[in-house]
Amino acid sequence: MSIRTCTSVPRALTMLKFSNVPPISHEMKRRKLSLEELPPVMLAVVGVLGIGPMGVYRLVEGDYVIAAFDFGFVAGFVAILWGVYVKRAMRPASIAMALIAIITAVVSVRVRGGDQVVWMYPALVALFYLMKPKEAAVVSVIAMALVMPVIFGDRSFGEVAVLIASLAVTICLSVAFSALTWEQRRELRARTLIDPLTGAGNRRALTEDLEGRIAKAKDDEENFVLIMLDVDHFKSVNDEYGHATGDTVLQTIAKTLRENIGPQDAFYRVGGEEFVIVSGETGLGGASKLAETLRITIAETVLRKPASKETFSVTASFGLAEYGRQESMDSLYKRADDALYEAKRSGRNCLHSSERTVSLSGTANYLALPRVLGELVDEDAEDTQSFSEAS
Numbered sequence: 001m002s003i004r005t006c007t008s009v010p011r012a013l014t015m016l017k018f019s020n021v022p023p024i025s026h027e028m029k030r031r032k033l034s035l036e037e038l039p040p041v042m043l044a045v046v047g048v049l050g051i052g053p054m055g056v057y058r059l060v061e062g063d064y065v066i067a068a069f070d071f072g073f074v075a076g077f078v079a080i081l082w083g084v085y086v087k088r089a090m091r092p093a094s095i096a097m098a099l100i101a102i103i104t105a106v107v108s109v110r111v112r113g114g115d116q117v118v119w120m121y122p123a124l125v126a127l128f129y130l131m132k133p134k135e136a137a138v139v140s141v142i143a144m145a146l147v148m149p150v151i152f153g154d155r156s157f158g159e160v161a162v163l164i165a166s167l168a169v170t171i172c173l174s175v176a177f178s179a180l181t182w183e184q185r186r187e188l189r190a191r192t193l194i195d196p197l198t199g200a201g202n203r204r205a206l207t208e209d210l211e212g213r214i215a216k217a218k219d220d221e222e223n224f225v226l227i228m229l230d231v232d233h234f235k236s237v238n239d240e241y242g243h244a245t246g247d248t249v250l251q252t253i254a255k256t257l258r259e260n261i262g263p264q265d266a267f268y269r270v271g272g273e274e275f276v277i278v279s280g281e282t283g284l285g286g287a288s289k290l291a292e293t294l295r296i297t298i299a300e301t302v303l304r305k306p307a308s309k310e311t312f313s314v315t316a317s318f319g320l321a322e323y324g325r326q327e328s329m330d331s332l333y334k335r336a337d338d339a340l341y342e343a344k345r346s347g348r349n350c351l352h353s354s355e356r357t358v359s360l361s362g363t364a365n366y367l368a369l370p371r372v373l374g375e376l377v378d379e380d381a382e383d384t385q386s387f388s389e390a391s
Contacts, residue, residue, distance in 0.1 A: 017157050036086050036185070040097045040130060047077040047100070055168065057247055071106055076100045087188045088212050093288055098130035117163060119152055128174035129181065136178060140171050174366045197247060198254035201268040206331065209278055210329050217323055226288035226336040227277040229294065232348040234273035237314060245306055246273075249314055256297050276336075284322040284353060291318045291351050299349060315349035322354075362364075 033041060055070030076096060083093040105123035108116040120143070127143075128136040144167065151163055193205035201209070213224050231237075231249065238246040250273065256268045257275065264280035277294075279287040297317045319340025323332055335354040343352035 025265045033085070036090060040080060040090075040094050041101060042086055043130075044077040046076055047104075047138055048081075051077075051104070052351055058059055060390070061253075066111065069104075073100055073104055086337075087215060088208075094130040095135075099138070099139070101126040101130075106143050106146050109150050109340070113118045113150050114155065115169075117147065120147065120167060124167070124170050127244060128171075130177035131178075133175055137171075137175060140174075146169075154309055156300045157206060190191060195269040198250055198269050200254050200257070201266060203268070203270050203362070206270060206276055207267075207329075208270040213278065213280065214323065214327075218295075218326065222281060223283065223323050225279040225282065225284055225320055225322045227279055227287055227291050228336045228340045229275050229277070229291070229316045230271075230317045230340055230344070231273040232317055232344070234314070237312075241305055241312075245303075249273075249303060252301060252303065253298060253316070256294060256301065260297065262290075284320065286351065287320055287322070292321060294318070295349065295351060297368060304376045316349045317343040318351040319343055319350065320353040 008010060044341070051070050052074050055067050060062075060069040066072060077100065080093045080097050081099075083096070085090045095283070101123045105116075106117040108119050112330060113363070123143075124140055127140055132339075148164075152160055152254065155163075156233045190204070193201055193208075210226075217223055231253065234246065234249070237249055253275065254267070254269070261267055261277060262282070265277060267275055267277045270276050277287075277290070279290060282290070295316060295318060299313060302311045305313050317338050317340060319338070319342065321332055321336035321339055339352045339354045345349050346352065
């Protein structure tokens with residue numbers, strides 16, 4: 001099958017009124033915490049409000065050692081709030097929150113005596129809620145070993161036995177609760193972030209990925225590239241061969257993406273036949289080579305018609321946009337979307353970046369095209385739902 005490349009002469013097409021692609025996010029608005037982010041944030045706020053005043057009181061009373069511990073924990077809680085809300089570093093923040101809680105309880109028991117053992121109960125629950133079951137079990141054993149000598153103290157054997165039994169029951173119930181919770185989290189995340197047909201991430205997963213990468217790029221000056229691809233004439237495939245064959249086409253393309261992207265890349269299905277690849281740490285040149293490899297692989301993949309020995313193939317068009325410093329998610333997505341429509345307008349089965357047309361078949365050939373605003377009217381432009389609405 002011959003590969004069709006972009007040309008600098010656009011074909012005739014019908015243009016609608018000038019309009020912008022609907023925004024995919026509103027980054028200037030206050031961010032809403034997810035259910036997964038809420039517990040560590042709430043615990044950190046309670047920690048700041050509860051331990052902060054105690055630190056001030058102990059400082060006034062001259063208890064400088066304990067006051068230093070208190071302020072250290074407060075600083076840790078503030079760092080956790082920043083990590084979750086700004087950096088979206090859920091896993092490190094959760095581990096830090098759990099460790100601060102258990103360390104606070106252990107230090108309280110060791111320094112102020114066995115009466116403070118009551119703080120071990122909420123600390124153990126927090127430990128198993130915020131960490132993985134095996135990790136929490138190891139930390140809880142170490143914590144118990146540190147407080148046991150203090151618990152024994154002057155207490156009678158009966159009192160010690162009751163304390164040990166109650167702590168053991170707390171740990172056992174926490175293990176069961178933690179294992180169940182982590183399994184439910186895994187299943188819920190798969191259902192809410194994974195496209196069931198192709199196994200690719202969905203729109204919500206893409207939004208989370210882009211928010212994280214943009215935050216990282218602003219701090220570390222690491223750019224990434226957004227690659228949008230759309231299957232050419234996909235409506236014709238569904239009309240001629242049926243939707244089951246169309247699903248097979250999408251699954252085949254997803255498999256191609258999965259086998260060719262790098263460890264720093266991720267891909268998502270954001271429309272009926274539209275995918276997005278987030279290519280990290282390669283720059284526009286590396287992303288263009290990846291897109292060209294995918295374009296050729298897709299075009300050369302042989303598909304079989306249902307209940308027939310006849311075969312067919314499909315092609316895809318690609319639009320690329322490299323993240324610019326301090327650029328919003330809306331702007332980046334719109335530039336990639338504009339580039340994709342430019343590729344379709346230029347003949348399909350080709351690449352177009354937000355700055356130039358790219359045809360890498362055989363030899364590199366960069367052709368400047370006039371920038372055209374508006375929406376292309378064809379069968380590939382059916383999915384007009386806003387990215388933010390679908391997310």
